[in-house]
Amino acid sequence: MKILTVVGARPQFIKAAAVSRVIRNEISEVLVHTGQHYDNNMSDIFFRELSIPKPDYNLGVGSGSHARQTAEMLIRLEEIMSSEKPDYVMLYGDTNSTLAGALAAVKIHIPIVHVEAGLRSFNMQMPEEVNRILTDRVSDVLLCPTDTAVKNLENEGITRNVFDIGDVMCDAVHYYADGFAESDLHKCVGGLVPIVDTGVKIGKEWYLATIHRAENTDDINKIERILGAFERLDAPVIFPVHPRTKSFVRSLVEAGGYKNTLFCEPIGYREMLFFLSRAKKLVTDSGGLQKEAYILKTQCVTVRQQTEWVETLKGNWNTLSRPDTDEILHKVNDTVIDKNEHREYYGDGHAAEKLLNVLTGRTK
Numbered sequence: 001m002k003i004l005t006v007v008g009a010r011p012q013f014i015k016a017a018a019v020s021r022v023i024r025n026e027i028s029e030v031l032v033h034t035g036q037h038y039d040n041n042m043s044d045i046f047f048r049e050l051s052i053p054k055p056d057y058n059l060g061v062g063s064g065s066h067a068r069q070t071a072e073m074l075i076r077l078e079e080i081m082s083s084e085k086p087d088y089v090m091l092y093g094d095t096n097s098t099l100a101g102a103l104a105a106v107k108i109h110i111p112i113v114h115v116e117a118g119l120r121s122f123n124m125q126m127p128e129e130v131n132r133i134l135t136d137r138v139s140d141v142l143l144c145p146t147d148t149a150v151k152n153l154e155n156e157g158i159t160r161n162v163f164d165i166g167d168v169m170c171d172a173v174h175y176y177a178d179g180f181a182e183s184d185l186h187k188c189v190g191g192l193v194p195i196v197d198t199g200v201k202i203g204k205e206w207y208l209a210t211i212h213r214a215e216n217t218d219d220i221n222k223i224e225r226i227l228g229a230f231e232r233l234d235a236p237v238i239f240p241v242h243p244r245t246k247s248f249v250r251s252l253v254e255a256g257g258y259k260n261t262l263f264c265e266p267i268g269y270r271e272m273l274f275f276l277s278r279a280k281k282l283v284t285d286s287g288g289l290q291k292e293a294y295i296l297k298t299q300c301v302t303v304r305q306q307t308e309w310v311e312t313l314k315g316n317w318n319t320l321s322r323p324d325t326d327e328i329l330h331k332v333n334d335t336v337i338d339k340n341e342h343r344e345y346y347g348d349g350h351a352a353e354k355l356l357n358v359l360t361g362r363t364k
């Protein structure tokens with residue numbers, strides 16, 4: 001069996017690392033990197049750190065508007081899929097690379113396997129929601145990470161070839177969580193590269209924060225209110241900055257007033273798990289980090305109106321907040337967690353094996 005896998009953005013590299021390691025024992029995999037993410041610390045570092053096989057093709061598409069980025073991927077992907085003639089095209093998640101892979105494959109009749117199928121935020125303003133609905137609609141094998149995802153598909157009339165395999169990102173957390181030990185604190189902190197000097201030093205306690213969604217970063221008032229909350233927390237905040245926000249975060253910080261936040265370059269996956277598992281709390285708008293925090297039992301405040309990972313809300317491990325300074329502080333400081341309310345909603349760390357069983361017909 002031959003599979004052609006399309007990846008392009010940071011979270012997809014992590015998922016592919018967990019899956020490729022398992023499936024390559026039995027299946028021949030052609031790996032295509034669209035080039036959606038291309039910076040060293042958004043792409044190369046993951047291939048190195050997580051020992052992901054070198055991509056067979058790198059399309060080097062880079063950034064652009066949604067239409068341009070998706071269109072350029074489509075043209076190249078169709079050429080490669082036509083010449084490689086795989087049995088399946090495998091796609092992860094909900095990025096523009098996912099959608100391009102889906103459109104290219106379905107038009108030339110190559111069956112699609114969608115990993116992380118069935119997630120919904122029910123917010124069509126998010127490009128990711130559009131990408132995942134369209135991809136699920138044309139997929140032949142839908143591999144869901146949770147029961148909720150299976151039910152979401154059922155509600156849309158999609159019930160054939162739907163499998164709940166657990167979450168491949170959960171596999172990655174289990175596999176890489178011990179990458180650094182307590183004694184590596186100095187090394188991990190030393191590896192943080194500030195994008196602008198705020199003089200903040202990280203000691204034994206910190207909060208972790210990431211904010212990159214367009215809905216939060218495209219409005220300067222919102223991002224200022226979010227950053228304002230970080231300044232009033234009782235320990236320094238480590239904030240790895242996504243490249244899309246780097247220039248205006250830098251200009252905000254240079255204008256002054258930020259004394260509690262270390263704004264740094266994006267960090268590798270193992271470093272992220274190190275800081276996340278030991279953080280006092282996490283503030284984020286990332287989907288993957290909400291779930292990783294849940295699995296590692298770190299309390300999370302998500303600066304969004306809704307989450308696809310609704311299981312994380314049980315027991316208050318995760319709470320939603322508007323991009324408002326006081327509300328974020330209230331959620332961070334006053335939320336009480338029910339520690340007994342913690343389950344393996346995302347599987348047992350063996351989703352990739354279940355994926356392989358489905359593809360090889362061992363699971364009907």
Ligand code: UD1
Binds near residue numbers: 037127245
């Ligand atoms: C994409 C995904 C999002 C995912 C995120 C993970 C879509 C629609 N969104 O968002 O679901 O959560 O990846 O990070 O596909 N840039 C660089 N260097 C890079 C990558 C991006 O400078 O290596 C900058 C560019 O200015 C670019 C901007 O970041 O225009 C946004 O990048 P893009 O890939 O369009 O979307 P993300 O925000 O990364």
